[in-house]
Amino acid sequence: MRKTQRFKRSIKPKKSVQINGKVDDHDEEEEEYVKAAAAAAAASMILQLPCKLKPTSSVIRANHFKKPQIPKSPSSSSSSSSSIISFEKYSILSSDFFQIDALDLAPRLLGKFLRRDNVVLQITEVEAYRPNDSACHGRFGITARTAPVFGPGGHAYVYLCYGLHTMLNIVADKEGVGAAVLIRSCAPVSGLETIQQRRGQKTEKPVLLAGPGKVGQALGISTDWSSHPLYTPGGLEVVDGPEPEKILIGPRVGIEYASPEHVSALWRFAVADSPWISAPKNTLRLP
DNA sequence: GAAAAGATTAAA
DNA sequence: TTAATCTTTTCC
Numbered sequence: 001m002r003k004t005q006r007f008k009r010s011i012k013p014k015k016s017v018q019i020n021g022k023v024d025d026h027d028e029e030e031e032e033y034v035k036a037a038a039a040a041a042a043a044s045m046i047l048q049l050p051c052k053l054k055p056t057s058s059v060i061r062a063n064h065f066k067k068p069q070i071p072k073s074p075s076s077s078s079s080s081s082s083s084i085i086s087f088e089k090y091s092i093l094s095s096d097f098f099q100i101d102a103l104d105l106a107p108r109l110l111g112k113f114l115r116r117d118n119v120v121l122q123i124t125e126v127e128a129y130r131p132n133d134s135a136c137h138g139r140f141g142i143t144a145r146t147a148p149v150f151g152p153g154g155h156a157y158v159y160l161c162y163g164l165h166t167m168l169n170i171v172a173d174k175e176g177v178g179a180a181v182l183i184r185s186c187a188p189v190s191g192l193e194t195i196q197q198r199r200g201q202k203t204e205k206p207v208l209l210a211g212p213g214k215v216g217q218a219l220g221i222s223t224d225w226s227s228h229p230l231y232t233p234g235g236l237e238v239v240d241g242p243e244p245e246k247i248l249i250g251p252r253v254g255i256e257y258a259s260p261e262h263v264s265a266l267w268r269f270a271v272a273d274s275p276w277i278s279a280p281k282n283t284l285r286l287p
Numbered sequence: 288g289a290a291a292a293g294a295t296t297a298a299a
Numbered sequence: 300t301t302a303a304t305c306t307t308t309t310c311c
Contacts, residue, residue, distance in 0.1 A: 127294070135294070137307095145307060163305030165295050182294055213295050223306090254294050278295095 087113065087120060087189060090240040095231040097238075098153030102128040102172035102179035105153070107247055107269045109170065109181055113239040116219050119191035121209065122241060124276040125184040127252045128267040129169070131177055135258035138178025148227040150178045156236060158216065158226040165213030166221055170230060170238065184253070184268070185210045186218070187276040194220075210278045246272035248284040 090113065098105060106128040114121045129136040129149075137159065138149045148157040148171055157169040157180050169180040186209045188195055195209070195218045196202055209218055221236065230238040248270040255263060270277045270284050277284070 129294075137294080140308070143307075159294085160304095160306060162293060162295050162303080164303070167294065169294085184294085207297095211296070252294070257293080 087239070087241075092233060093154075093231055093238050093240055095152065095154040095229070098170065098172055098231070099174055100153070100172065102130045102181050103267060105170070105172040106181045106267065109183075109238075110247060110269060110271050111243045112241045113189060114168075114183070114186065114215075114219065115237045115239055116221070116235065117191070119194050119219060120189040120239075121186035121195075121215065121218065122189050123183055123185075124187050124274045125210075125268070125270040125278060127182040127184055127269070128172075128179075129182065130179045130267075131173075133258075133265075134262045135252060135255035136178060136180075138180075142178075145226075146178070149180050151175055151227065153179075154229060154231045154238075156221075156225050156228045156230055158221055158223050158228075160223055161213065166216035166223065167212045168216045168219065168221065168225075182212055183215050184212045185270070185276050185278045186215050187274065188218075206275045206277070210276050212278070244271040244274070246286060248272045248277075249287055250284040253278070253280070 093112070097108075106126045109123050109126050112123050114123060129138070131138065133139065136149075137146045137157075140146070142150050145159060146157070148155050149169070151171060152175040153170075153172045155171045157171050159167055159169075161167050168183045170183065172179040172181055185206075188204075188209060192204070198218055198220050199208055199214060201208055209215060219236065225236060228236055230236060249266045250268045250270075251264055251266055252262075252268045268284070272286060
């Protein structure tokens, strides 16, 4: 009954690769960074970085991208202020946006918005998981849990980690390809009170949303949301947003069980200069 | 059918 | 540094 879904492994088994220590070769590591730098640079070109983002002045506010300051004049000029990024002017992304390689999609998701009702988060950190990737949940093939990963891009893949944390992924690439992008960190844009309530913390500091489990908790989602389409209005949506000025890259977190090749792959992307980044930060570098 | 491990977090 | 916590996948 439960074993009806038996599928062949999509990758070659690697029994003897249990890596305990880190690899020592600095040269290769440097090379990896150079390669990833090129990829990130390519992504930046395609993004046509608008560089509209104003550096936060004195106050560290919840949203690194958006204007942090409360308008001093209560005249409420609404959206006329050029320094204010109006969330309303952005529109929901179409499903086509997601139908690309997870490695390309990941950096493009930085700066985009996640919306569920009144709660809006801006994506600040992601990781790419791909076909033939020994760290990807799709490595065992299609199962009841991972089926959404193999579906068409633009859907959610939500799973429970350590029995407690709901991890939100955005499925990438075409149907049949097992690829997704893990949302590791976000910055709050609106619905701060709801976010704080769900998180059980009153803070506005990065501890509120820097970490994949925190994002899922802030959005109030469960594994029932897995396979939910993110390109249709209502429920959970991904909305277009401003691109970051600079992107940091580094190896993915918490995948020591994978093959060395994939452990060292620089498939983690983060918004440079944003405080809304999860630990560890010292493995992230500019391209 | 049982057991191990996990894309983590918060508190000590 | 370590406990908490439970589903998924694998092994016998």
